[in-house]
Amino acid sequence: MPASDPSSSLLALRGAMLSWNGDPFERGDAAMAFDSDAVVAMRGGRILHAGPAAGVLRGLPAGTRVERLPRDSLMMPGFVDCHVHYPQLPVIGSYGARLLDWLDRYTFPAEAAFADPRVARRVARDYLDENLRQGITTAAVFCTVHPGSVDALMREAARRSLRLIAGKVLMDRHAPRALRDTAKRGYDESKALIARWHGRGRLGYAITPRYAVTSSPAQLEAAGALWREHPDCWVQSHVSENADEIAWVRRLYPRARDYVDVYVRHGLAGRRAIYGHGIHLREREWRAFAASGTAIAHCPTSNLFLGSGFFRWDRAKRRDRPVRVGLATDVGGGTTLSFLRTMGEAYKVAQGAGWAMPAAQAFWLATQGGARALDLDGAIGNLAPGLEADLVVLDLASTPFIAQRMASVRDIGEALFVQMTLGDDRAVRQTWIAGRKACDRDDAGAPPQARRR
Ligand SMILES: [Zn+2]
Secondary structure, three states: OOOOOHOOOOOOEEEEEEEOOOOHHHHHHEEEEEEEEEEEEEOOOOEEEEEEHHHHHHHHOOOOEOOOOOEEEEEEEOOOEEEEHHHHHHHOOOOOHHHHHHHHHHHHHHHHHHHHHHEEEEEEEEHHHHHHHHHHEEEEEOOOOOHHHHHHHHHHHHHHOEEEEEEEEEEEOOOHHOOOHHHHHHHHHHHHHHHHHHOOOOEEEEEEOOOOOOOHHHHHHHHHHHHHOOOOOOEEEEOOOOOHHHHHHHHHHOOOOOOHHHHHHHHOOOOOOOEEEEOOOOHHHHHHHHHHOOEEOHHHHHHHHHOOOOOHHHHOOOOOOEEEEEEEOOOOOOOOOOOOHHOOOOOOHHOOOOOOOOOOHHHHHHHHHHHHHHHOOOOOOOOOOOOEEOEEEEEOOOHHHHHHHOOOOOHHHHHHHHHHOOHHHEEEEEEOOOOEEHHHHHHHHOOHHHHHO
């Protein structure tokens, strides 16, 4: 790292701080650690100290730069988006369809455009810049069937020093010809992408069969083999989102016991495997995911937008076999990259299935819970010494309307609940990546640094 790189010198931020000392699904609000006056000290891309200001400041060398955050700021871990399709940015907010129809009418035409690497590069830049503006510091991203769509995203993520997981979509049937690979070609291209990107800086590769409908048994078999050869890679796909999809999978895989069993029998379940949705899973499927350590990415805005159904938290978090779950935008089926909006919709989706979600659970899912679902909680998801310094600074009074409501909140839980119910991107004041400020709402007109070409 060059000596002029600001992340190599010690820098401290001072303000209110939210961090975690447990899982609120197990410990309730006691899992939240809130300090109204805290310091996070960072060096070399990592957090050196984080805690109450008095204690941390005493331990810092004289002359350390301490930046005091503006009033109403809250430092917290950056948001982790566990499931998103960056090529669908250009079709977000397309009218009126359920899942299978949506794929045909919007997704596939949008993804076909990624045969052109210039399109991939432009959308990758737009996507990552928007992530930084929204406080999303890590994401697990579906690209398209074209290897160039991965190269474009990884290159832009590397320029921004992001921790990012992504993979080329595997799809060898039930899709337009231009978007199909074959079991062999998908395997070969994925293997080459793993060699090129996995473990480079903070980048990771995800073996990415879109879902059981668009992959033949031979392709799922090849994906499972690839994961056995590269067990520290991730696997990402979709499961049990929509009734028509589930019925189709049953017809295509008559020997499987259920949808989850299709993936299990092809060696695609386990720690570092994460599946979008899981809305209609049955008890046997939940048990299979829990036993294997497989995670689910809950995508509330997408589930509402496509009319897919209400995620069952009572089943996901059954005490005797809790399943790892992270929160996700699922753009473009999802309707926003705002994590505050996504948390607010997660609350409503949970209500629809009889689960009142406290703010502690929602904020945990958006940060440490997501990191745990991706098996990255040893690196990100909290503000604690040794972790990578990815954080977001919220403005808890980002609009006059929110400010008037905040005047009467009694504790941090209520303050966070107001943010996730009323807040949006205007509440994201700063985003820090690997100890460097990557985006600042209040730097009027200044584009994110990585955008300069
Ligand atoms: Zn998806």
